[in-house]
Amino acid sequence: MFAFTRAQAIAFAVMVALILVAPTVLYPVFLMKVLCFALFACAFNLLIGYVGLLSFGHAAFFGMGSYIAAWTAKNWGLSSELAILAGGGVGAILGVVTGWLAIRRQGIYFAMITLALSQMVYFFCVEASFTGGEDGIQQVPRSPLFGVIPMQSDMSLYWLVAVVFLAGFLLIHRIIHSPFGQVLKAIRENEPRATSLGYRTDTYKLVAFVLSAALAGVAGATKSQVFGIATLTDVHWSMSGEVVLMTLLGGIGTVFGPVLGALVFGSLETYLAQFGDWVTVTQGAIFVACVLAFRRGLIGELAGRLGLTL
Amino acid sequence: MVTIFGKPLILLYGQLTLGLINGAFYALLSLGLAVIFGLLNIINFTHGALFMLGAFTTWALLNYAGIGYWPSLILAPIIIGALGLVIERVLIKRIAGLDHLYGLLLTFGLSLIIEGLMRNRFGSSGVPYEIPSVLQGATNLGFMVLPRYRAWVVVAAVVMCFFTWLLIEKTRLGATLRAATENAPLVQAFGVNVPRLVTLTYGGGVALAAFAGVLAAPMNSVNPNMGSNLIVVVFAVVVIGGMGSILGSILTGFGLGIIEGLTKVYYPEGSATVIFVVMALVLLLRPAGLFGRAT
Numbered sequence: 001m002f003a004f005t006r007a008q009a010i011a012f013a014v015m016v017a018l019i020l021v022a023p024t025v026l027y028p029v030f031l032m033k034v035l036c037f038a039l040f041a042c043a044f045n046l047l048i049g050y051v052g053l054l055s056f057g058h059a060a061f062f063g064m065g066s067y068i069a070a071w072t073a074k075n076w077g078l079s080s081e082l083a084i085l086a087g088g089g090v091g092a093i094l095g096v097v098t099g100w101l102a103i104r105r106q107g108i109y110f111a112m113i114t115l116a117l118s119q120m121v122y123f124f125c126v127e128a129s130f131t132g133g134e135d136g137i138q139q140v141p142r143s144p145l146f147g148v149i150p151m152q153s154d155m156s157l158y159w160l161v162a163v164v165f166l167a168g169f170l171l172i173h174r175i176i177h178s179p180f181g182q183v184l185k186a187i188r189e190n191e192p193r194a195t196s197l198g199y200r201t202d203t204y205k206l207v208a209f210v211l212s213a214a215l216a217g218v219a220g221a222t223k224s225q226v227f228g229i230a231t232l233t234d235v236h237w238s239m240s241g242e243v244v245l246m247t248l249l250g251g252i253g254t255v256f257g258p259v260l261g262a263l264v265f266g267s268l269e270t271y272l273a274q275f276g277d278w279v280t281v282t283q284g285a286i287f288v289a290c291v292l293a294f295r296r297g298l299i300g301e302l303a304g305r306l307g308l309t310l
Numbered sequence: 311m312v313t314i315f316g317k318p319l320i321l322l323y324g325q326l327t328l329g330l331i332n333g334a335f336y337a338l339l340s341l342g343l344a345v346i347f348g349l350l351n352i353i354n355f356t357h358g359a360l361f362m363l364g365a366f367t368t369w370a371l372l373n374y375a376g377i378g379y380w381p382s383l384i385l386a387p388i389i390i391g392a393l394g395l396v397i398e399r400v401l402i403k404r405i406a407g408l409d410h411l412y413g414l415l416l417t418f419g420l421s422l423i424i425e426g427l428m429r430n431r432f433g434s435s436g437v438p439y440e441i442p443s444v445l446q447g448a449t450n451l452g453f454m455v456l457p458r459y460r461a462w463v464v465v466a467a468v469v470m471c472f473f474t475w476l477l478i479e480k481t482r483l484g485a486t487l488r489a490a491t492e493n494a495p496l497v498q499a500f501g502v503n504v505p506r507l508v509t510l511t512y513g514g515g516v517a518l519a520a521f522a523g524v525l526a527a528p529m530n531s532v533n534p535n536m537g538s539n540l541i542v543v544v545f546a547v548v549v550i551g552g553m554g555s556i557l558g559s560i561l562t563g564f565g566l567g568i569i570e571g572l573t574k575v576y577y578p579e580g581s582a583t584v585i586f587v588v589m590a591l592v593l594l595l596r597p598a599g600l601f602g603r604a605t
Contacts (some may be wrong), residue, residue: 115545
């Protein structure tokens, strides 16, 4: 059903095993952050890796998903799965509008338009009252799953986050290997040809964009459940840059690359946090190194060396 | 008190001046972006960081070498332009011919490095820079009081834009540049050293950003974030104008600055987003941009 190659099946098994074992070794909140970033990066990779569209505005979906989940959980007392779905839904709606505008242009312009529109969302969040402005939405309750299963402890929430991540990951994999995904790849390789074969490429691009935005919203919503806070950081354009970095570092267009990229990035951010702005410098240096020296990213290089598809 | 649509005229003039000033920065920066994009086919994300470095160079020249504002107006663009030449030769050259998204990512990474280093050194609040004594104070024009430095910024930007336009549209060098933008291999076949032209173009575009940085130095504090806040708006300006025409970039820059100023008067809440709204409208009605060619 998921059309894994043999190597991918092994890699997937290893990944699931690591997710199961990791919380006994590492701090669960750190792992949950990594999983949220990983889902975010996978959603972003769906666009850049398989449609060839570089969105520089995915922070808008991530951040708005985070705000909506936090707000609904706090003010309406939504259970956690509904809050997360609400975040994804808002991500999708925002994705429809952004995508509809942005797919009118290609390449570099597409990147600039998504960046500009996400900046508009950022300013909206600064001004709007429901986001709490500079303070953000704080003390968001970890609402019970389905309204009954308590999610207060880090470990119970960890399993929920792991399930959300795996579901998103498998959904993306399923999309890529569906007939729909094949058309997306055809558009990436040669859009005029795809058009001449009778595909409405704009519709395909828009649907892919909305799917990606919705999953980014889910990722942001999950993050706000984990940390109990939604702030302007998640919606600022530097977050858009960070998801590009995770995907580029792990390997654009690889299935497992964004996950590894998110892990490396999350570790950097956590363990270098005490060095302040050196995090930014390091991120920049990784960008430059990736673009100049290994454009295929960590997983891409590994797969290339081994002659596998990962 | 004289009012227009219920707003005092004084307020209107004040915001229009501010709008013109913002427009001056948009014009100078989008002009540099357009020139660079034309020949190198990359969107120079580092533009904002180099604008910021231009302002810091001005500050450093004064504090470490005792060189004042007026020499800096020429020196800082030369210094940053030279830095641009190095960046092009060492980094950007290596990715020529690749998908131009890599150019965006490379220059984005570079801007993170520059801004991170500057924040480490100077903190986020930045350092002050004094307005040169000749331009301090304000002149009463009768209908409004115009701070002299603001007037100077607009005039300097207009003059600079004019000379850039003259250079590109009316000189032999500019003709070569435009020809290379259209068809680089052919121009190279005629014996023009295109790689050198590319490097010089990048240096020139960057020098324009640094010039804008010098103008900006005395306006607010010279701080490490001044460039990144501006560059996103400038990207929107570039999308609105399209990058096909020099004059188009200039007009769009000033025009949008004025629109932003007017929005501040009539609907202050929308002033931060109005340019993005205009961008959305332009995308709906004229996707190639006001002065652009379809891509």
